[in-house]
Amino acid sequence: MLDTTLTPAPEAQEQVGHDQPSLAVQIAGITMKNPLTVGSGTYGHHGNFSQFFPVETMGALVPKTIRNYRWPGNPAPRVYEVTAGLHSSVGIPSNDWETFAAKDAQILRDLKLPVIQSVIGRTEDEYVEIVEKCDALGFLAGLELNLSCPNLKQGGLDFGYDPAAASRLVARVRKATRLPVIAKLAPDYSSLVNVAKAVEAAGADAIALVNAPRAMCIDYQTRKPIIGNKIGALSGAAIKPMAVYMVWQLYRSVQIPLFGMGGVSDYRDVVEFMAAGARAVAFGTINYVDPMALPRAIADLRQYLLDQGINDVNELVGSAHD
Numbered sequence: 001m002l003d004t005t006l007t008p009a010p011e012a013q014e015q016v017g018h019d020q021p022s023l024a025v026q027i028a029g030i031t032m033k034n035p036l037t038v039g040s041g042t043y044g045h046h047g048n049f050s051q052f053f054p055v056e057t058m059g060a061l062v063p064k065t066i067r068n069y070r071w072p073g074n075p076a077p078r079v080y081e082v083t084a085g086l087h088s089s090v091g092i093p094s095n096d097w098e099t100f101a102a103k104d105a106q107i108l109r110d111l112k113l114p115v116i117q118s119v120i121g122r123t124e125d126e127y128v129e130i131v132e133k134c135d136a137l138g139f140l141a142g143l144e145l146n147l148s149c150p151n152l153k154q155g156g157l158d159f160g161y162d163p164a165a166a167s168r169l170v171a172r173v174r175k176a177t178r179l180p181v182i183a184k185l186a187p188d189y190s191s192l193v194n195v196a197k198a199v200e201a202a203g204a205d206a207i208a209l210v211n212a213p214r215a216m217c218i219d220y221q222t223r224k225p226i227i228g229n230k231i232g233a234l235s236g237a238a239i240k241p242m243a244v245y246m247v248w249q250l251y252r253s254v255q256i257p258l259f260g261m262g263g264v265s266d267y268r269d270v271v272e273f274m275a276a277g278a279r280a281v282a283f284g285t286i287n288y289v290d291p292m293a294l295p296r297a298i299a300d301l302r303q304y305l306l307d308q309g310i311n312d313v314n315e316l317v318g319s320a321h322d
């Protein structure tokens with residue numbers, strides 16, 4: 001019987017031919033076979049979207065942020081569609097650690113791609129505790145610190161808005177793990193560069209930006225906020241130019257590599273973020289609209305590089321800068 005596993009089909013041979021551009025990137029010591037990943041919270045806790053395409057198609061998986069304790073999340077309604085975007089406040093519902101370790105982590109462990117777990121805490125201690133537990137799992141490729149959380153011991157300002165708080169936190173986390181640490185920043189025009197420089201100096205290996213900016217929608221008939229938490233966030237195409245600008249600005253401000261995101265929906269957006277300075281690019285809200293957008297963008301990106309005569313996707317990084 002013919003063993004087809006040893007005989008690549010002609011199209012498969014073409015895929016690995018020398019004339020194919022290289023899509024692989026290195027970011028924070030993590031090797032991604034292509035620069036595409038997903039924004040935390042938009043692809044489930046353990047790649048639940050695998051019903052649409054194999055999770056391993058993407059360069060790395062960033063699952064939903066977890067806490068060190070069970071948390072119900074915010075009251076419904078949690079999401080509301082707006083012009084060119086999504087208004088949401090999910091509130092990061094989380095299992096307790098034991099449930100995560102026994103269930104989700106077991107699924108993540110078997111995936112054949114780098115998994116970067118996103119974590120959050122209300123205090124430095126809570127971040128450090130969850131980071132140590134994640135590190136001990138032994139299979140993660142990196143940790144993403146979701147800094148969009150009010151710092152309960154320091155007046156409630158988000159860690160990501162306060163350079164001193166962000167710096168202290170990253171320095172403590174840095175000591176608690178040998179895994180690459182990625183600081184995910186909130187998009188705040190006035191503090192962004194200072195926070196980015198602070199987390200870089202404190203030992204972060206990369207920065208992910210942007211998290212979804214704060215937003216509100218009010219029902220004109222009831223004249224009350226629409227979503228349960230009243231205050232939410234805005235994501236999707238509406239925020240893309242702002243996010244591209246912020247990536248562009250941080251590329252000029254820090255040396256560590258950047259994961260770019262905010263309204264990405266196809267390969268053209270990937271090129272835009274990479275030209276601004278991102279080494280890897282995440283698909284977020286689009287996953288809810290078109291779950292096949294990411295795998296399609298990988299093929300389209302490869303074709304774009306071929307058409308442009310570019311051999312290596314890394315050549316795109318920062319190409320918008322003089």
Ligand SMILES: Cc1cc2nc3c(=O)[nH]c(=O)nc-3n(C[C@H](O)[C@H](O)[C@H](O)COP(=O)(O)O)c2cc1C
Nearest residue numbers: 039040041065146210211212235236262263284285
């Ligand atoms: C419904 C929803 C849930 C999200 N949950 C998280 C989360 O748990 N952790 C996190 O760091 N970001 C979370 N985000 C932010 C996204 O990862 C991403 O940074 C942001 O939405 C911008 O990208 P986008 O415009 O492509 O969605 C969430 C976004 C949405 C829309």
